[in-house]
Amino acid sequence: MNTNLLKVALAQISPVWLNKEKTILKIEKSIEDAAKENCELIVFGEALLPGYPFWLALTGGAEWNTKVNKEFHAHYVRNAITIENGELDTICSLAKKHKIAIYLGIIERAANRGGHSIYASLVYVNQYGEIKSVHRKLQPTYDERLTWAPGDGNGLQVHSLKDFTLGGLNCWENWMPLPRTALYGLGENLHIAVWPGSEHNTKDITRFIARESRSFVISVSALMKRSDFPKETPFYQELIAKAPETLANGGSCIAGPDGEWIIEPVLHKEGLIIETIDFNRVLEERQNFDAVGHYSRPDVTKLHVNRERQSTVSFDDLL
Numbered sequence: 001m002n003t004n005l006l007k008v009a010l011a012q013i014s015p016v017w018l019n020k021e022k023t024i025l026k027i028e029k030s031i032e033d034a035a036k037e038n039c040e041l042i043v044f045g046e047a048l049l050p051g052y053p054f055w056l057a058l059t060g061g062a063e064w065n066t067k068v069n070k071e072f073h074a075h076y077v078r079n080a081i082t083i084e085n086g087e088l089d090t091i092c093s094l095a096k097k098h099k100i101a102i103y104l105g106i107i108e109r110a111a112n113r114g115g116h117s118i119y120a121s122l123v124y125v126n127q128y129g130e131i132k133s134v135h136r137k138l139q140p141t142y143d144e145r146l147t148w149a150p151g152d153g154n155g156l157q158v159h160s161l162k163d164f165t166l167g168g169l170n171c172w173e174n175w176m177p178l179p180r181t182a183l184y185g186l187g188e189n190l191h192i193a194v195w196p197g198s199e200h201n202t203k204d205i206t207r208f209i210a211r212e213s214r215s216f217v218i219s220v221s222a223l224m225k226r227s228d229f230p231k232e233t234p235f236y237q238e239l240i241a242k243a244p245e246t247l248a249n250g251g252s253c254i255a256g257p258d259g260e261w262i263i264e265p266v267l268h269k270e271g272l273i274i275e276t277i278d279f280n281r282v283l284e285e286r287q288n289f290d291a292v293g294h295y296s297r298p299d300v301t302k303l304h305v306n307r308e309r310q311s312t313v314s315f316d317d318l319l
Helices: 020-036 067-078 089-098 142-146 171-175 177-185 199-213 236-242 280-286
Strands: 005-012 041-044 101-109 118-125 131-136 159-161 164-170 190-195 216-221 223-225 246-255 261-267 271-278
Touching: 005 020, 005 216, 005 246, 005 261, 020 041, 020 089, 020 271, 041 190, 041 216, 089 101, 089 118, 101 164, 101 190, 118 164, 131 164, 164 171, 164 177, 171 177, 171 190, 171 199, 177 199, 190 199, 199 216, 199 246, 199 261, 246 271, 261 271, 271 280
Parallel strands: 005 041, 041 101, 164 190, 190 216
Antiparallel strands: 005 271, 101 118, 118 131, 159 164, 216 246, 223 246, 246 261
């Protein structure tokens, strides 16, 4: 086995919006399709399961105490994923069956935070079907803050896959230099950036991170058109009346460790984007720059990271 080479699949798909059961089925099909192509890693977009909160920009999401915003939020929470309840078990089983690792963007209904608030989380499932990290987005962006809670540093983890060391961030977290540095310091050389969709997000930062870190960068986005809103969605007519034809046009892409495109942003195309990458390219580009190695000065600047999983209450049971 050539451990230098890794075959990856970028799953640029739309969710069955705000329907977790049907979206899981669509995710499972993508995993099966990637396995048929002998892929060893598959990546899905931010919040794909069960979908990005597009209604916030279409229904006056910042209006206080309105029925539409309360009902949408309740619907969203009901379709969020509680990992502790086994809601990702079938996906984990497919990872194990096909020996394929998975990065998946979910909306997490966090049991250890009371079970009512939700987080944009990036889940890593290894090739043995084990969930190895759940990274809750540190800082929701703009109107996302009206529905997503801020996460913590617990998920700033990396994972080995063949010769590669993988780490990942959600959407605009990728613009945050310190979380990026935390992953670099852990030895990351294949960076996973997940997005709700659209090339304006991926076209610049993907190449920038690759050039800064001298790593491969895989950016994966979802798709969403007005016609993708299920008719049973709450306030469907209001959404349709205000929604543009395209809400997320994709933009999934891969940059190499020199910051140049391997796959330029792919637009308006649903399905798998497949490529084989060679770890040796990382070693070549680290020759002249390594942000946390020979081109760093920890005696002058150093980062402290708190990876404790945050919770409001801790219990000391004397049992």
